[in-house]
Amino acid sequence: MTNPKTLIIGYGSPIRGDDAIGPLAADALDAGPLPAGVTVISRHILTAELTEDIAAADRVIFLDATVEGEPGEVRVRRLEPDATALSSMAHFLDPRELLAWVQTLYQREPAAYLISAAGQSFDYANYALSPTAATALDPMIARVRALIAEPLPT
Amino acid sequence: MSRTVTIEPVTRIEGHARITLQLGDQGEVQDARFHLTQFRGFEKFCEGRPYREMPALTARTCGICPVSHVLASNKACDYLLSVTIPPTAEKLRRIINLAQITQSHALSFFHLSSPDLLLGWDSDPATRNIFGVMRQDPALARDGIRLRQIGQTIIETLGGKKIHPTWVVPGGVSEALTPEKREAMLKMLPEGLEIAKRTYAFFKTLVPKFKDEATNFGTQDTMFLSLVSPEGNLEHYDGFLRIKDAQGHIVEDMVPTWEYERLVGEAVEDFSYMKFPYYKPIGYPQGIYRVGPLARLNNANSCGTPYADVALAEFHMLQESGPIASSFHYHYARLVEIIYALEMMERLLKDPDILDTRVRARARSNRDEGIGVSEAPRGTLMHHYKIDDDGLVTWVNLIIATGHNNLAMNAAIRQVADAYVDGNNLQEGMLNRVEAVIRCYDPCLSCASHAFGEMPLLIELKDAKGRVVDRLSRG
Incomplete structure (x- = not known):
């Protein structure tokens, strides 16, 4: 049996403090070992052209x-x-809106999850998290790993 | 009793804006104004920064067209260095600019304007959005997504990232193109061109349905400003400035871009944060002109690529003679330019020198003033810097494409309001048309935030003393 295709999308502005945690977590996952069938994308924002990947x-x-x-x-x-x-x-786009685009245009409805980390500072920075938000990075990655280890929901 | 109608925010555009319509005693429109309500201040806070930071700083002006700012800014820096960049670097810069135009025009046509074009100006505003388009014509919506994806992927392939790429640098580009990247990009272009051609063919069938809008959407006499190539053809990266008048006479031609100040003056009005550029020899406000796809096609002798030249010929048939006057046809011009951009990118990528590794000229600053001009999706973009002996910026002037169209947009909303707005019987569809004429210009009012879709729309009628006498809202 082939592995399910899993797409991880980390998004947020790299220059607005803790908003960068999504892309930073995605980059960290991409750098480490991942099961077959897992693809990682890092973006500032969610845009319409992601619908094909989703x-x-x-x-x-x-x-x-x-x-x-x-x-x-x-x-x-x-x-x-x-x-x-x-x-x-x-x-x-909002991720739920993006999923609705996929559903409407491609009749596809992949199992979808949002893993969010609460930030403390969204001031100007460059891929730099506040100390508090930085503590969320490893748990965020652990949650992703736990999710992709699970079978697809029926 | 005179009244004011306010449309705020204007939706499905890039940025925050407000429209006010001043109505007379009989409900007739007496005045119409387009207000830019957000303030950025880039020209001021860039002062004191090293000039080499300017491309990265000014790219933050916009999340939709950062590549345009990166190019104009780096061209201004090239000028400061006093270098001619290597030919391959110029070709690579041209490709990323054309990819930017492709994705930006695709966003404007498919995402922002197609709800009006497909579903109708008077359709239910609750469904007059991108989901309405998806339900009515999912294939068109998928085409729009794919076309934008192709443009964005080329930007990412060349620039390293889709938004705010740092690959273009003063003196050229930071990295040569690899054969693998060239092949990857070439592989996408035929599909993109097929999408562009069928969208263009489809839109041609729609145009006759919009005779009324084509007659009333910003048809005022204006001049047209754009870059043209040394041969007078369509140009987006370099070349010279050309101005045609409303009758099609060339009034300025082959003007070096560093002489822009001889042509363009900037007026200020107290009701908007956007300046009002005008053609200096005629003066303000008579020196009204338009920029962008409509102006570029009106000014170009030809496109220089096969399908785009056929489309250009058909574009000129939209009117019996002279430059195409209706701002409604910005949509048409955008589709012609997408075809051109895809054809030209393929040509440039197949150029035998495109893999040359000499892509950057290196120098220190050799001038105290630099001017860079390129064509952004929405029109001619001008960056002008002055620096001190330490290379620190002492003065900045940015003339953004949308700014050039400010006088024309104000005239256009007045025309549309005159044609459609009945102050005694306000209907949402009337006001949507007033917004829609602004969308023809695809204004980018800066990208601090972008209003679109189902943002609340509030229209208030006020009497001469400012009292609200009627109110219409959505959202």
Whole structure:
């Protein structure tokens, strides 16, 4: 049996402090050993052209920073396509909106998760996390590894 | 009783803006204004920085067209160095610029404007969005995604990353092209061209349905400013400035870009943070001109690539004679330029010198003033810097493509408001048309934030004393 195709997308601005945790976690995962069938992408923002990559995956894991929760806290939640989660911005998308694009255009609905880490500072920086957010990096990566070790949900 | 209608924010554009319509006693439009409501300050806070930082700093002006700023800024730096960059570096810079134009035009057409074009100006605003387009024509939506992906992938292949690439440097580019990267890019282009051609063919069938909009969407007499090649053909990277008047007479030609200040003056109005560039010899505000795809095609003798030249000939048939006047046809011009960009990228990538490893001229600063001009997706982009003996920036002037169109956009919303807005019976579709004429210009009002889609729309009618007498809102 072949491994499920898993797509990991870490996203956030590299120059806005803890917002960089998604891309940093993605880069760390990409640098380490990964099971077959796992692809890692690092982006500033979620854009429409990611739909083709997502449509080709069985499972997609988004990694992002959040202002919700205690700084350093890591949360995992399932995501469903949601066409009403329209981003108010012209050139980036909400992950649920992106999943709805995939569902509408490609009739595909991969199992989707959002792993978020609560940030503390979103001020100007360059791939530099606050000490508190930095403590979330390893747990975030561990959550990803745990997820991709699981079979696909039925 | 005079009243003011405010449309805020204007949706499906890049940045924050507001439109106000001043209505007279009978509900007729007396004035229309387009306000840029956000302030950035790049020209000021760049002062004191080393000039070599300018490409990276000014690229942050925009998340949609950073490549354009990187190119204009590096051209200004080339000028400061007093170097002629290696021919291969110029070709590589041209390719990344054309990839940028492809992806940006694709975003404008498929993502921002197609809801109006496919679903109609008066359709339900709740579904007049990209999901409405996907349901109505999923193949078109997939084409839009793929075309943008091709442009973005070429930018990433050359620049190392999709947003804010640092591969273009003063004196050329930092890294030569490898055969593997060239092949990867060449492989994508035929598919891109097929998409562009079928989208163009499809749009041609739509154009006759929009006779009314083509008649009323910004058809005012203006001049047209753009770069042209030394042969007078379509040009996006270098060349000379050309200005045509509304009748098609060339009033300025083969003007070196460093003489832009002779042609372009900048006025300021108290109702907007965007300046009002004008053609200096005629003065303000009579010196109104347009830039961008419509101006470039109006000014070019030819495109110089096979399919784009056929499309250019058809573009000129949109009107009996003279430069194409209607701003509605910016959409058409964008599709012609996408075809051109894909054809030209293929030609450049097949150039025998494209793998040459000599891609950067090195020098220290040899001038105290540098000017860089290129064509961004939305029009002519000008960067002008002055530096001191230590290479620190002492003065900056940026004339952004959208700024050139400011006078024209204000005139266009007035025309559309006159044609469609009935102050006594406000309808959402009327106001959507006022917004839509702005979308024709695809303004990029800076990328600190980008309003689009289902942002709330608030229109208030106020009497002469500022009291709200009526209100229409969505979102």
